[in-house]
């Protein structure tokens with residue numbers, strides 16, 4: 393079986409910054425409370441022009457450029473989002489046109505904050521089974537459009553953005569080594585947004601017809617989600633390591649979903665990894681949902697700290713409740729016409 397190496401990466405975050413000091417003016421909270429309970433200091437807010445398509449396009453173009461491929465070489469686009477721009481067509485299809493990836497199949501995938509790692513599993517399997525050679529995997533969300541900025545339990549946590557990777561077929565022992573996906577729909581009521589549409593202007597009027605235009609907001613039971621995530625992040629990360637045939641000592645980096653620093657620290661402890669082997673950027677971006685893991689990955693790759701042969705654990709959790717993890721061996725030596733990109 394062929395492997396799927398990550399040969400390109402990119403990210404985009406909107407310009408507008410919302411700091412904890414800004415939030416102090418909006419709800420009964422404090423910078424001290426937010427930092428000590430979550431680790432978040434500021435987050436980015438999508439402007440009107442920062443649609444899911446626009447953000448995805450910026451991150452994807454970077455990823456394609458780093459990979460050095462022609463958009464026409466892309467066989468498949470999988471776009472993970474729970475904030476698509478339209479009911480139909482998929483934002484992935486719109487992205488295909490923006491990129492000029494005219495040969496690609498394209499679809500969206502919804503698994504909330506776990507979405508990118510789910511999409512990575514889907515994309516890598518199309519390569520491992522020999523169906524495709526080049527796959528673009530994108531994670532983008534604009535969740536702040538669905539946040540009630542009078543609800544201090546949720547409005548402090550989220551930000552907007554996009555991240556993307558290019559996966560390419562390789563015969564070398566590198567790339568995506570394992571995937572673990574999970575879902576427990578019994579926890580659906582702990583984290584949800586009723587209705588659907590990234591302009592936030594839709595909700596069911598109660599009789600099943602979409603008539604009334606009114607705002608619909610995220611609802612979250614933070615304590616339940618916290619308890620779930622602390623358990624599942626460590627468990628699913630370890631499962632992915634075992635599935636890859638590795639031991640904990642073989643893991644070089646943890647690239648976790650950026651929901652809460654305390655959740656990340658608990659996962660790192662389970663993996664026995666020190667803080668300097670864990671990518672953290674939630675202080676700057678908050679929780680960007682499906683974008684959080686690929687934004688971390690893009691930053692880590694650009695930093696030059698990911699070296700060939702290093703084993704990365706990607707792990708995420710989110711609404712569903714859902715979870716996903718992946719072990720990736722960094723490097724693309726086996727990709728035809730490609731060198732190694734780990735030095736930024």
Ligand code: ACO
Pocket residue numbers: 420421422425426429430504505506544545548583612614615617618621651652679681709710711
């Ligand atoms: N500022 C100040 N005080 C606050 C705030 C705030 N923003 N929010 C809550 N409080 C208060 C509460 O009212 C409570 O007060 P009380 O003791 O007088 O009742 C106190 O602080 C403690 O509240 P808790 O909810 O117990 O605080 P906790 O330490 O659990 O932190 C948090 C809350 C940050 C929401 C945490 O539970 C969490 O991170 N949960 C996970 C959420 C998450 O990751 N969601 C995203 C999933 S990904 C996806 O798919 C979208």
